[in-house]
Amino acid sequence: MSLGKILAKRIGYGLILLIAVVVLNFTLITIAPGDVADSIAGDMGGADAEVLAEIRSRYGLDRPFAVQLGRYISSIAALDLGYSYFYNAPVTELILQRLPATLLLVFSSQILAIAVGLLLGVMAARKPNSFTNLIVTFLSLFGFAAPVFWTGILLIILFVAIWPVFPVGGMMSASLIDAPWYEQWINIAYHLVLPMVTLASIYLALYSRLTRASMQEVLGSDYVRTARAKGLAENKVFYKHALKNSLGPLVTVAGLQFSAVISGAVVVEAVFSWPGLGTLALQSILARDTPTIMGILFLSSLVVIVVNILTDMILRMIDPRIRAD
Amino acid sequence: MSDPLLAVSDLVVDFQTRAGNARVLDHITLSVNEGEILGIVGESGCGKSMTALSIMGLIPDPPGKITSGSIKLSGQELVGMGVDDLCKIRGKDIGMIFQEPMTSLNPVFTVGEQIAESVRLHEGVSAKAAQARAVDMLEAVEIPEAAARANAYPYQLSGGMRQRVMIAMALACRPRVLIADEPTTALDTTVQAQIFDLLQNLQDEMGTAIIMITHDMGAIAELADNVAVMYAGSIVEMGKVDNVLSHPDHTYTKGLIACVPHLSSSPGPVRERLMEIEGVVPALTDLGKGCAFAPRCNAVLPRCSSDKPVLLATQENHLAACWAAEAEMAE
Numbered sequence: 119m120s121l122g123k124i125l126a127k128r129i130g131y132g133l134i135l136l137i138a139v140v141v142l143n144f145t146l147i148t149i150a151p152g153d154v155a156d157s158i159a160g161d162m163g164g165a166d167a168e169v170l171a172e173i174r175s176r177y178g179l180d181r182p183f184a185v186q187l188g189r190y191i192s193s194i195a196a197l198d199l200g201y202s203y204f205y206n207a208p209v210t211e212l213i214l215q216r217l218p219a220t221l222l223l224v225f226s227s228q229i230l231a232i233a234v235g236l237l238l239g240v241m242a243a244r245k246p247n248s249f250t251n252l253i254v255t256f257l258s259l260f261g262f263a264a265p266v267f268w269t270g271i272l273l274i275i276l277f278v279a280i281w282p283v284f285p286v287g288g289m290m291s292a293s294l295i296d297a298p299w300y301e302q303w304i305n306i307a308y309h310l311v312l313p314m315v316t317l318a319s320i321y322l323a324l325y326s327r328l329t330r331a332s333m334q335e336v337l338g339s340d341y342v343r344t345a346r347a348k349g350l351a352e353n354k355v356f357y358k359h360a361l362k363n364s365l366g367p368l369v370t371v372a373g374l375q376f377s378a379v380i381s382g383a384v385v386v387e388a389v390f391s392w393p394g395l396g397t398l399a400l401q402s403i404l405a406r407d408t409p410t411i412m413g414i415l416f417l418s419s420l421v422v423i424v425v426n427i428l429t430d431m432i433l434r435m436i437d438p439r440i441r442a443d
Numbered sequence: 444m445s446d447p448l449l450a451v452s453d454l455v456v457d458f459q460t461r462a463g464n465a466r467v468l469d470h471i472t473l474s475v476n477e478g479e480i481l482g483i484v485g486e487s488g489c490g491k492s493m494t495a496l497s498i499m500g501l502i503p504d505p506p507g508k509i510t511s512g513s514i515k516l517s518g519q520e521l522v523g524m525g526v527d528d529l530c531k532i533r534g535k536d537i538g539m540i541f542q543e544p545m546t547s548l549n550p551v552f553t554v555g556e557q558i559a560e561s562v563r564l565h566e567g568v569s570a571k572a573a574q575a576r577a578v579d580m581l582e583a584v585e586i587p588e589a590a591a592r593a594n595a596y597p598y599q600l601s602g603g604m605r606q607r608v609m610i611a612m613a614l615a616c617r618p619r620v621l622i623a624d625e626p627t628t629a630l631d632t633t634v635q636a637q638i639f640d641l642l643q644n645l646q647d648e649m650g651t652a653i654i655m656i657t658h659d660m661g662a663i664a665e666l667a668d669n670v671a672v673m674y675a676g677s678i679v680e681m682g683k684v685d686n687v688l689s690h691p692d693h694t695y696t697k698g699l700i701a702c703v704p705h706l707s708s709s710p711g712p713v714r715e716r717l718m719e720i721e722g723v724v725p726a727l728t729d730l731g732k733g734c735a736f737a738p739r740c741n742a743v744l745p746r747c748s749s750d751k752p753v754l755l756a757t758q759e760n761h762l763a764a765c766w767a768a769e770a771e772m773a774e
Contacts, residue, residue, distance in 0.1 A: 340546040349534030
């Protein structure tokens with residue numbers, strides 16, 4: 119089977135999965151006690167049964183479940199995620215405003231974690247008794263053990279009180295609203311450093327450990343000996359012959375971790391007041407803003423599904439044996 | 444007499460293990476001339492592969508270490524040479540084929556790429572020229588549809604085909620010495636014969652000297668010019684193949700030859716018993732002072748357990764390290 123066909127098949131499965139997720143989300147939210155009418159009524163300072171019924175009928179909440187579900191799915195198909203009663207804005211618009219910030223944070227922290235994790239893992243595998251190996255062991259223990267919010271808070275303390283070089287909150291300085299785009303970008307990158315490092319720390323630990331383990335295994339294999347017998351220099355043996363073979367576990371785990379990264383981002387965004395989806399999710403959960411919560415759930419599932427398809431394709435590109443299926 | 448192409452002399456290799464120091468190679472001396480095939484035989488764990496890896500400079504260090512001795516390629520000393528210089532010799536002047544074709548090729552690169560890599564590295568030619576050479580080499584090792592197979596990944600080839608690819612890879616830069624470490628152990632009998640034929644043909648063509656490490660006494664008899672028999676890290680007998688096989692002096696060699704099963708066209712009602720050498724190879728960490736083979740030998744003399752025998756000429760062009768053989772000769 120060609121890569122194109124496999125990709126088409128995976129996308130097909132992905133769509134089915136996505137629909138299943140939507141149905142499940144909708145069902146769960148509907149059977150949960152309390153609805154938007156209650157929370158609107160709560161904001162108004164209480165309302166009688168008549169008003170509640172009116173609100174419900176205005177938002178279509180009095181219709182049978184199947185009808186509500188059908189409406190929801192068809193509107194999602196038209197990329198309309200509903201209307202937020204809390205923010206008084208269309209959910210799609212709300213999410214699209216926040217999404218870039220979250221994607222920037224999530225992808226930059228993953229790229230950082232993968233790149234540095236790979237490098238540290240390879241270096242540690244290369245010299246098992248070296249200082250680098252010690253550092254990797256320490257980092258992985260620390261990264262695993264320390265909760266993300268705590269790492270974030272420690273970094274904030276460090277950069278506020280001791281060494282104030284990085285901004286510790288927000289995404290862009292307010293004074294730059296009218297500045298040219300490149301100045302804004304530089305400023306955003308500057309603000310990105312701390313949240314990115316915080317979110318990357320836990321995965322950095324995981325990836326470096328994983329790389330070290332799979333590199334060590336690959337380094338003992340016969341084809342690495344063959345590569346040496348060919349006269350290849352050690353660097354080439356490591357970074358070409360061994361590394362490509364040890365990437366599999368890293369790519370798989372990085373793909374699987376992606377959903378965890380998104381939920382990790384929620385915490386990091388809260389700590390660093392990064393204006394992303396996480397902040398939005400938190401506020402809409404507190405406000406019982408059902409359409410927004412479901413929109414965010416839908417979008418995170420979409421991102422996770424897309425990332426999993428990508429992971430699968432990357433694995434196939436790395437290893438011809440998987441490609442053959 | 445001119446220098447031999449490859450001369451190993453008094454090579455000692457030690458491994459630090461938890462059980463103590465293991466002398467993996469104990470004063471190995473052997474040499475091979477251009478166009479010659481030297482066979483090395485012996486049981487598993489007797490140091491055959493270690494000899495090969497020492498020549499390539501590929502002993503895992505730590506725990507292994509060349510303690511003393513010398514390895515000379517056309518007079519150039521390889522022991523103690525820097526890694527960068529060794530890399531220029533590996534794959535170019537000395538090629539090596541390994542035992543396990545199933546795992547010795549890198550699964551994520553095409554076989555053509557793996558052969559071409561060596562050519563590009565040592566001859567500095569363009570990627571295209573190297574790829575063309577890879578296809579030529581695949582033709583030379585008699586792989587059908589070589590141009591298409593060059594784009595195959597190892598998992599798409601059979602064991603015999605993979606070993607042919609290994610041979611193509613090892614010979615791509617026309618090395619002066621080829622070390623074949625049990626090249627056929629993992630293959631079917633029919634494929635074994637094909638691989639041996641192929642090696643011999645290529646050798647006739649290129650004049651490569653071959654060090655052939657094998658369990659297969661039949662292959663040694665057919666291919667090799669000289670043979671060295673190893674036991675527990677030492678060479679116990681060495682000489683011209685015909686002579687060693689027809690008139691072995693060391694009890695161990697005699698045993699090895701007796702162990703080769705015979706194929707009878709009309710097996711009788713009572714099957715002939717398979718021969719074996721009783722006992723196992725001793726642990727290299729606690730070799731006594733005497734002959735390492737003494738505990739398994741059926742012609743043991745009193746001095747065998749106290750003095751280690753040295754290689755002595757027992758016949759013309761024929762050395763053996765055995766007190767019994769020496770005593771017999773003295774009579």
